[in-house]
Amino acid sequence: xxxxxxxPKFQVLKTGQSMTxxxxxxxxxxxxxxxxxxxxxxxxxxxxxxxxxxxxxxEVPNGYNVSRLNKREFSxxxxxxxxxxxxxxxxxxxxxxxxxxxxxxxGSGTQLSVL
Amino acid sequence: KQEVTQIPAxxxxxxxxxxxxxxxxxxxxxxxxxxxxxxxxKGLTSLLLIQSSQxxxxxxxxxxxxxxxxxxxxxxxxxxxxxxxxTYLCAVSAINDMRFGxxxxxxVKP
Numbered sequence: 266x267x268x269x270x271x272x273p274k275f276q277v278l279k280t281g282q283s284m285t286x287x288x289x290x291x292x293x294x295x296x297x298x299x300x301x302x303x304x305x306x307x308x309x310x311x312x313x314x315x316x317x318x319x320x321x322x323x324e325v326p327n328g329y330n331v332s333r334l335n336k337r338e339f340s341x342x343x344x345x346x347x348x349x350x351x352x353x354x355x356x357x358x359x360x361x362x363x364x365x366x367x368x369x370x371x372g373s374g375t376q377l378s379v380l
Numbered sequence: 381k382q383e384v385t386q387i388p389a390x391x392x393x394x395x396x397x398x399x400x401x402x403x404x405x406x407x408x409x410x411x412x413x414x415x416x417x418x419x420x421x422k423g424l425t426s427l428l429l430i431q432s433s434q435x436x437x438x439x440x441x442x443x444x445x446x447x448x449x450x451x452x453x454x455x456x457x458x459x460x461x462x463x464x465x466x467t468y469l470c471a472v473s474a475i476n477d478m479r480f481g482x483x484x485x486x487x488v489k490p
Contacts, residue, residue: 269423307384307469307480308424355423368414369471369478371423 267291271356271372278346278379286341286375288356296359297339298323298369299331301352308355314339315361346379353377382407384472386481393460394489401455401484403470408448411473415444415455418467418483427468428455460488 300308310323314333330342354375359367383406416424428437428444436445443456469483
C-alpha cells in the first residue's frame with residue numbers, strides 16, 4: 266500500500282526561486298495537511314484541506330500557497346523561497362478533519378534547503 | 381494558545397527496561413491526544429490515539445494514558461528493545477487545530 270506519497274524527497278533552492286511540493290494519497294481520505302518540522306520544534310501546520318474544494322490556513326501560512334487538485338492530491342507552493350523556509354515538509358491525510366477522532370497518516374517528507 | 385511540551389528531549393536506556401515518556405499540554409479542551417513514532421529521515425506513524433473521554437489505550441507493549449484535568453499524558457513502553465529506538469511525539473487535537481510536542485528521542489542500547 267502506497268499510503269501518502271510526497272515528491273521530491275530532497276530539494277535545494279536559491280533564495281527567490283519557486284517550487285511546488287506534491288502530495289498524493291490513495292486511501293480515499295477527505296482531509297489533507299501540510300506541516301513543517303524544524304529542529305527542536307514540533308510539527309507546525311502550514312495549510313490544511315478539510316475536504317475537496319476547501320483549504321484553510323494553519324499556524325504558519327505566510328510564504329506558502331496550496332491547491333487541493335482533487336480528492337487525492339494536495340500541493341504546496343513556495344512562490345519566492347527564503348532561507349527561513351529551510352525545513353522538512355510533511356504531507357498528511359485523515360478520513361476526516363483532525364478535530365475528530367481520526368488518526369493522521371504521514372508521507373516520508375521533503376527535505377528543503379534554501380540557500 | 382495550546383502549548384505541548386515533552387520532557388526529556390532525549391532518553392537512553394538499556395534493553396529490557398520499562399520506560400515512561402511524558403507529554404504535557406496547557407489547554408484541557410482537547411478532542412484527542414495521539415502518540416507518534418518517527419524514525420530518522422521518515423514520516424510519523426501513529427501509535428495510539430486516546431479520545432478525550434478515555435483514560436488510556438494499549439497496543440502490544442505500549443500503553444498511553446491521558447489525564448485531561450492535569451494536562452498530562454504518558455507513553456509507557458514495556459520491555460524495551462533496540463528496535464524501539466526512535467523519536468516519539470505527542471499531539472493534541474482541538475477544534476481545527478492539532479499541536480505537536482518537539483518529541484523525545486529514545487535510544488535503547490543492546
